[in-house]
Amino acid sequence: MRSKSEVTEHNTSGAKKPLPLWIVLCTLGLTLLLMAIGALSLGRYQIIAPWQTVQILFSKIPGVDLGLPQTLVDVVFKIRLPRVIAALLIGGALSLAGASYQGMFKNPLVSPDLLGVSSGACVGASFAILAGLGSYLTQAFAFAGGIITVALTLLIPRILKRDSTIILVLSGVIVGGFMSSIIGITKYVADTETQLPELVFWTMGSIAKVTVTSLNTTAWIMIAAGIILIAMRWRINLLSLEDKTAKMLGVNIKFERTLAIVAATLLTATAVCLSGTIGWVGLVIPHITRMIAGSDNNRLLPASALVSGCFMLIIDTVARTLTNGEIPLSILTGIVGAPFFIFSLAKERKFE
């Protein structure tokens, strides 16, 4: 075969070898752990020293009695720990779904709501709220609403008999817009004293109402769907190629994309039914993570789940400690996320 000097025009040395993935993940994991301890220590009731928080965590091991005040143990385990776990799960879920969506729809500007899952979940939740159903059923309705909406989005290309990524994205935009209008209607008819504040909760996001019971039912779906996406993360690279190229690499596009969509939709739907819609996370965090870990989805997916966990921990801790009330999360993610997005675009310089 030809030597390199013949075809390559210029010398291209200097590109650095990427850091091994395990180093990236261990560093991020350690950061996450420290942040989690910090988040458990901070709160409105009382600020606990971080080392004492660690002691409290270990006090649950049978046979260990460190003689810590019971109120502090309760604050950490009953109030803060469920929130911290929820923040980690929701953050991880949203950015895993976002990174996968961006990959399989070949577009870095895609967010997990692309196929209408968030607006559908909001419609489901608002129906339940208008009907006066309890919080458990509201979550179930939100979950069902999200899944049904995505199913509807997937159905449109089939009805049109045109199976391309563009048509799918378009039908996501159409269905999402339709659902937003329905949310508008439900807000319009809702009781301004009782129902409207609850609807606002769904559209702006908060982890305040997460309970151990609701975590118990949803966490397993999240973990299972997350494992599927993490396991098939290299295939997302293939799905991000042009359809023709991917097909000629032996990829069963329909099957693999559907599997990834189902997993990402389950992740987003469970996240939304726990906390309502939280904007920006699924869009911005994968971008920021690409700067740290690179574009290869093999590295991006696990890394962005950890980065997003850190991000949501910070956001939620600020939301519950900064003022006497709860700040809706979408407000904070937007205020922090938008500048970050500009920063990452400036760094990437790929939209010129």
Next chain:
Amino acid sequence: MNVLQAERLTFAYDKSEPVLKDLSFYIEQGSLVTLLGPNGAGKSTLISCLCGLFTPRSGQVLLNGKEILALNQRSIAHQIAYVPQQIRLAFPYKVRDYIAMGRAPYLGIFTKPGAKDYQSVDDAMERMGISQLSNKACTQISGGEAQLVDICRAIIQEPDILVFDEPTSALDYGNQVRVLRLIRDLNTQGYTVILTTHNPDHAILLNGVAALLDKNGVLTIGKAADVINSDSVKRVYGMEICVDYISAVNRIACVTCAL
């Protein structure tokens, strides 16, 4: 042995007039086929049919004697590798990671390339002389380099047949010739090669089989020396073009007449 065979192949997009009409031909193992034709004649369409990407209206394509549409995508990928005109990527993957995607037909849906796969990636890059691109982003390399990277990805796929869609159209004059040489060398190594091009001279240079597709969907196929002559080229392109011996380069060449 025939690796690819078209039997009364007719193809049309949706309900419109057929682009390809009743084509029957075969491609022998180890041959080097250059497919020529004016814009819109259906070169890419024919390539897509041969790769099993499109379903013909009637007739069939046989890959090693089996109907290609009856094979699954994975087993087609074990035999045919496709090199698109240009790499179009939504994300700046590193060259090494991009080439490793060529291992996809051999990997399960929940696995990723292992050390052995990456070893064969590194070996192939070494052989093609592009090792220094390894950690560069695919978006940072030149058009000529990108073509090599894509060919490398196709070789990693361990196919019998390499299909190139206009491998030279995005390249400068020098790189066009270099890629043609590389394609000839690949053919010498044993790959069956099919490529499309806009330049009849490429078919003459490669000196294998030439297939000339005209606007009416009629295909003339045979030895390049037989198929490419002043008359056939004039007819297909509707232009004064001359195929004749040129003493300065000591070969038959295809050149246009004055504007």
